Amino acid sequence: MGYYTPFVAPKGKDGGIDVIAYRDPLGTVTPRIKVQIKHREETASVHEIRQLMGLLQKDGDVGIFVSSGGFTADAKTTARTSHVHVELIDLNRFITLWQEFYHKLGDEDKARLPLIPIFFYSPVI
Template sequence: MSKSKSQQIAEKTIFAAFKILKEAGGEMRGRDVVDKIRATVTFDEYESHRFERTGYIRWESIMHFYTIDCMKAGFLRKNKGIWILTDEGEKAIKLGAEKLLTTATKLYREWDGKRKKETIEGDIENFTEDDSDQVQQSLLNQYEDEAFNGIRKFIVSKNPYEFQDLVAGLLKAMGYHISDVAQRGPDGGIDIIAYTDPLGTRQPRIIVQVKHRPNDSVSSDEVQKLAGTLKRNTDVGIFVTSGSFSKPAVKEARESREHIELIDFNRFTTLWQEYYPKMDDEQKNLLPLHPIYFLGSND
């Protein structure tokens, strides 16, 4: 039986995404994966067609649709806009583009317990009723990716002192009392000092280091330097970055004698969303959000 155009598109885009993730060390922002596919894979006019109703590109929509198969097959995970290639997914690359996709689809069918069509003709807007849940999930994934990309672009556009203000605003919303926020110039490794009471008479004293480097990973040496600023036995260190932490940095924080919490971009945005309802208007305006609720599932 001949392959549908959708399957052909899915095979080459899913396979390309897996290879890109592997080359990146196993994880990457979904938007960056899509951008890299766009730059390295050739698409014809049909594949590049933009749907009028959703505004999405055909090949992107089809790829997102089939990532659901890959996720249910255990080949791929998604978390806050980050795509993560599992060990099983890395092994599946050896199957080649065609068999990788058919294996993922077969495993998805077993998980779903429903009969899915062998081939899917047309575009993502014309899938069968049996596929409606998967279409909905793929669209929600795209909306979620776009939402996180919007938040990320907003934060990236800030200068280091504006990002520092964002961190201070979050800590205030979490119930901490800000004693000091570093001004321009050398800060000795301390950007924010906070307490759990207004006068700072109760322990612990919270020492915060803030790094606005959205495209970089914080090193273990930088975590060690934060630990060196904790002069009191009861001090707690918090390292906040708009980027990520290297694996050695995470290990350093975990094994440090001092209590050090790490907050990367994903954790920061999660905390901002969680405490957003408790913020005053001034705090909200630092990173304004607009919640929208979609019908979900129990999967």
């Protein structure tokens, strides 16, 4: 998506932030994005969304919460009505974004979730 990612947390405890992304290499241009990722079956709770919101302390900070298990209704409401920008990305939206920006990824990133195009014959009628 054209962002610089100077910080990607190793597996394990990360203090609530898994990825930090900037529009420029120094992080001086907003938005500055802080990403929390949960890959699990259960939905992300309102408590988890509020934890991310608490880490958005500077003007121009944006939170993205990626949850393969989706979000509770309260979590969605909290993100939608918050005074800070928190974007929620479930598994379906993540896959859609991955497909959309796949051609821009480096080989290392493509190897994390490789895609193979499939073509269908469509006769002209």
